[in-house]
Amino acid sequence: MSRRKTRPIVAVVGRPNVGKSTLFNALAGANISIVKDTPGITRDRIYADITWLDRNFTLIDTGGIEPESRDIILSQMREQAQTAIDTADVILFMVDVRQGLVDADSKVADMLRRSQKPVVLAVNKVDDFNKYMADVYEFYNLGIGEPFPISSVNKLGFGELLDEVISHFDREAAEEEEDERVKVAIVGKPNVGKSSIINKLIGENRVIVSDIAGTTRDAIDTEVTHNGKEYVFIDTAGLRRKSRVKEDLEHYMIVRTVAAVERADIVILVIDATEGVTEQDAKIAGIAHDRGKATIIAVNKWDAVEKDNKTVNEYTKKIRQTLSFMAYAEILFISAETGQRLNRLYDTIDIVSENHSMRVATGVLNEIMAEAVAMQQPPTDKGKRLRLYYITQAAVKPPTFVIFVNDKELMHFSYTRYLENQIRETFGFRGTPFKFIIRERKEGR
Numbered sequence: 001m002s003r004r005k006t007r008p009i010v011a012v013v014g015r016p017n018v019g020k021s022t023l024f025n026a027l028a029g030a031n032i033s034i035v036k037d038t039p040g041i042t043r044d045r046i047y048a049d050i051t052w053l054d055r056n057f058t059l060i061d062t063g064g065i066e067p068e069s070r071d072i073i074l075s076q077m078r079e080q081a082q083t084a085i086d087t088a089d090v091i092l093f094m095v096d097v098r099q100g101l102v103d104a105d106s107k108v109a110d111m112l113r114r115s116q117k118p119v120v121l122a123v124n125k126v127d128d129f130n131k132y133m134a135d136v137y138e139f140y141n142l143g144i145g146e147p148f149p150i151s152s153v154n155k156l157g158f159g160e161l162l163d164e165v166i167s168h169f170d171r172e173a174a175e176e177e178e179d180e181r182v183k184v185a186i187v188g189k190p191n192v193g194k195s196s197i198i199n200k201l202i203g204e205n206r207v208i209v210s211d212i213a214g215t216t217r218d219a220i221d222t223e224v225t226h227n228g229k230e231y232v233f234i235d236t237a238g239l240r241r242k243s244r245v246k247e248d249l250e251h252y253m254i255v256r257t258v259a260a261v262e263r264a265d266i267v268i269l270v271i272d273a274t275e276g277v278t279e280q281d282a283k284i285a286g287i288a289h290d291r292g293k294a295t296i297i298a299v300n301k302w303d304a305v306e307k308d309n310k311t312v313n314e315y316t317k318k319i320r321q322t323l324s325f326m327a328y329a330e331i332l333f334i335s336a337e338t339g340q341r342l343n344r345l346y347d348t349i350d351i352v353s354e355n356h357s358m359r360v361a362t363g364v365l366n367e368i369m370a371e372a373v374a375m376q377q378p379p380t381d382k383g384k385r386l387r388l389y390y391i392t393q394a395a396v397k398p399p400t401f402v403i404f405v406n407d408k409e410l411m412h413f414s415y416t417r418y419l420e421n422q423i424r425e426t427f428g429f430r431g432t433p434f435k436f437i438i439r440e441r442k443e444g445r
Helices: 020-031 070-087 103-114 129-142 158-167 194-205 246-262 279-290 311-322 343-356 362-375 413-427
Strands: 009-014 047-052 055-061 090-096 119-124 147-149 182-187 206-210 220-226 229-235 266-272 294-300 330-333 388-395 400-405 435-440
Touching: 009 020, 009 070, 009 246, 020 047, 020 055, 020 158, 047 158, 047 246, 055 158, 055 246, 070 090, 070 103, 070 246, 090 103, 103 129, 119 129, 119 158, 129 147, 147 158, 182 194, 182 246, 182 279, 182 343, 194 220, 194 229, 194 266, 194 294, 194 343, 229 343, 246 279, 266 279, 266 343, 279 294, 279 311, 294 311, 294 343, 311 330, 330 343, 362 388, 362 413, 400 413, 413 435
Parallel strands: 009 055, 009 090, 090 119, 119 147, 182 229, 182 266, 266 294, 294 330, 400 435
Antiparallel strands: 047 055, 206 220, 220 229, 388 400
């Protein structure tokens, strides 16, 4: 079995107008995590996948603060810092060389220092290193180590900053030892019953509830043995933060969800049956889909819904419409309150876990592709026809397929989707997304 790689999380914290978004966008570049062809999701630029040298990590923006007054800025910054401490492996603390060292920076620096998390200090708006270096040194007074001068706008100093960030990633943690346990993140909006489901699933099987070494995250990891198999449930509950602003809470929820989903193999998205599937559910589902995780949609509080013989079908249809980008997800109607169908959750986890790690032999894949091409001719453009040479599975979790073609531009999304459907028709792959990589190979090679 291959070793599990978990992408480290780097969270950006800082006062308003120090240039967090500019840095975020400059680093994210074209890799920004926005799903195209995903109706109903307007993805805020809260997280993005970054690659520096040979290391991949997830950059999270912990939130914008609207400057109403100094007191509010400080309390909001503390909340940001707490979010970063809860969820990140490394904290990127950003300050502004033009404004100099201010009181709020010092107070937040105290919090970060006490957290024992690695903190990298970025001093922004240093457009001229010779001119501003003396001002940069002032930030040594924060007591969190060496200040790294950067200019987000001019993309200066990024190399040294990122070298420092990745130096804190724990190589051992990045390649966890062969951990056979299935890791399940239970996600969803506040008050949909995530904790109740976990408590019911654990029942008498509770082994230890602990922050497993190395996970100083806010999510509580619970280890469970069921029918001789080990599972780890990652709970994102405990989201009852007192927040004046709905946006703050939603932002915080998304940051927390990204952190939990990153560490899981399987995501259970809990939806409140009495509310129906909402845009917020779609945002959370989008995170799991982006991250290539196997997904189960658990419709909780099903006992509270008035039903006739059409209710399940109608409800399923609504979910499929709103979450059209994850047609592969399994749907279960459950009640944590009455325990209805909860026993089926373990079976479903096992099935989607197996599918998430399933491998298909190259010969069989090429047979499916040849048959698919014979049934539906590949598209042409300006007289040139797409030719598919070869397909192979390159990875699992999620199943990742590489297709060699004569011209990448001709491989439309719809034809990739068609091939995906042919593979699913043969092998099922219920519950797991696919990833396709299209490579060009010149004719005659």
